Amino acid sequence: MTEIIGGISRSRIAAVREHETMVYVAARPRSEAAIGKGAQGYLGGVPMHWMRDWPMPFPFIVKKAKGAKLTDIDGIRLADFCLGDTGSMFGHSPAPVADAIRRQARRGLTYMLPNSDALAVGTLLSERFGLPYWQVATTASDANRFALRVARAITNRSKILVFNGSYHGAVDETFVQLQHGDQTNKKGLAGEFRDLTQGAVAVEFNDIEAVEKALAEGDIACVITEPVMTNSCMVLPQPGFHDALRAATRKHGTLLLIDETHTISTGPGGYTRAYGLEPDLFVLGKPIAGGVPASVWGMSADVAARWQEYEATKEPGYSGMGTTLSANPLQFAAMRAMLEDVMTDDAYKWMEERAERLQEGLAKVIEDNGLAWHVVRVGARVEFICAPGPLANGTEAAQAHAPELESVIHLGLVNRGCLIAPFHNMMLVSPATKKKHVDRLIMAFEDIVSELAQ
Numbered sequence: 001m002t003e004i005i006g007g008i009s010r011s012r013i014a015a016v017r018e019h020e021t022m023v024y025v026a027a028r029p030r031s032e033a034a035i036g037k038g039a040q041g042y043l044g045g046v047p048m049h050w051m052r053d054w055p056m057p058f059p060f061i062v063k064k065a066k067g068a069k070l071t072d073i074d075g076i077r078l079a080d081f082c083l084g085d086t087g088s089m090f091g092h093s094p095a096p097v098a099d100a101i102r103r104q105a106r107r108g109l110t111y112m113l114p115n116s117d118a119l120a121v122g123t124l125l126s127e128r129f130g131l132p133y134w135q136v137a138t139t140a141s142d143a144n145r146f147a148l149r150v151a152r153a154i155t156n157r158s159k160i161l162v163f164n165g166s167y168h169g170a171v172d173e174t175f176v177q178l179q180h181g182d183q184t185n186k187k188g189l190a191g192e193f194r195d196l197t198q199g200a201v202a203v204e205f206n207d208i209e210a211v212e213k214a215l216a217e218g219d220i221a222c223v224i225t226e227p228v229m230t231n232s233c234m235v236l237p238q239p240g241f242h243d244a245l246r247a248a249t250r251k252h253g254t255l256l257l258i259d260e261t262h263t264i265s266t267g268p269g270g271y272t273r274a275y276g277l278e279p280d281l282f283v284l285g286k287p288i289a290g291g292v293p294a295s296v297w298g299m300s301a302d303v304a305a306r307w308q309e310y311e312a313t314k315e316p317g318y319s320g321m322g323t324t325l326s327a328n329p330l331q332f333a334a335m336r337a338m339l340e341d342v343m344t345d346d347a348y349k350w351m352e353e354r355a356e357r358l359q360e361g362l363a364k365v366i367e368d369n370g371l372a373w374h375v376v377r378v379g380a381r382v383e384f385i386c387a388p389g390p391l392a393n394g395t396e397a398a399q400a401h402a403p404e405l406e407s408v409i410h411l412g413l414v415n416r417g418c419l420i421a422p423f424h425n426m427m428l429v430s431p432a433t434k435k436k437h438v439d440r441l442i443m444a445f446e447d448i449v450s451e452l453a454q
């Protein structure tokens, strides 16, 4: 008997994959010649190993990306809903950012001193996100690492609590998971020889009892969480979860770090402002500088005061925080343009409206094809999940993930002119995304899903 994945037989998935692969290859002779067998000089044939994780037989070579569109060297144009896995959430090369970069490029790219853009950005961050003190780093991974260091330092506690199945970047102290109820290192880590469960504990998202129990041990410095779990199949917080989480962390003297790197799709002040969360520490990376590598991390007045006290007494030497190119003028030029001219209320309104249209369109396709799948959305970020919903936690999200089926859908969408994120079924709607792009994606989804569901 054939195995069924997400309501589709494995043999049908294989047949559709074969056909879609042929279509992809036939349309891209130039990309195939350039990278079909791997690009020279690169380990594994690509400059960064994630470039092999796309569902296509080989990646296409990008000629140009502008707004919500990508053009490859074979002249094929795609509506881009991946948007650099959020790095370009507000569209490729928004004009204010491109102009600011061009301007700054003539005035020095890094000098380890503040300039007037740096001064402006501090105020913009405080006003927008509500936390009074900020630091700048280069990646969201770094920002999370540094914020966690502050949390451990000022609480004098060693452990971090993470939610099972979450992802916060290349942050060693978050690489633990629950496996059949046991704490273990995450699977697949390269070169890891430490037992990371010594420094972190994983519990399920939406499980406030498990949070309470872990915090009651008294050794947890900080809970790090996204407001919505986005890095698995998307899991929304259940009603009351965030309030209970905040109350529990306060009760046990544990800090709360909210990582808004993806959920900034919610609104101008992220999920935090939209839903009145009160984090002690706040992290935002990827889109904050429109694709220029930059991240920011903010802290409450209480955390800042405790940090200053700690710093005044700590022994001299490198804190373990900071990298040379962080807080450079190119980052500030781009961030200022993003905060002042791109991540505006109007832009969010546009994104939200089109994302809602996309959500409804995809849900209808699923219903029309009689599939037990669901669609979930946080602001401008939409995701279809090839399993019933809603999902409650990381374990359920892992069970819902259907890579074999999803990768054929992704490939089918590319062949029909739409690119979505390779790692999950994420679709981002940018201020440059037009109604026609959304409708093209809905039609492409309809086409490939009905092919599969035949």
Ligand SMILES: Cc1ncc(COP(=O)(O)O)c(C=O)c1O
Pocket (backbone or CB within 6 Å): 139, 140, 141, 142, 144, 167, 168, 169, 170, 226, 231, 259, 260, 261, 262, 285, 286
């Ligand atoms: C929620 C979240 N935080 C942090 C990161 C790390 O971002 P970066 O890879 O830019 O360091 C990611 C990356 O996907 C993320 O999804």
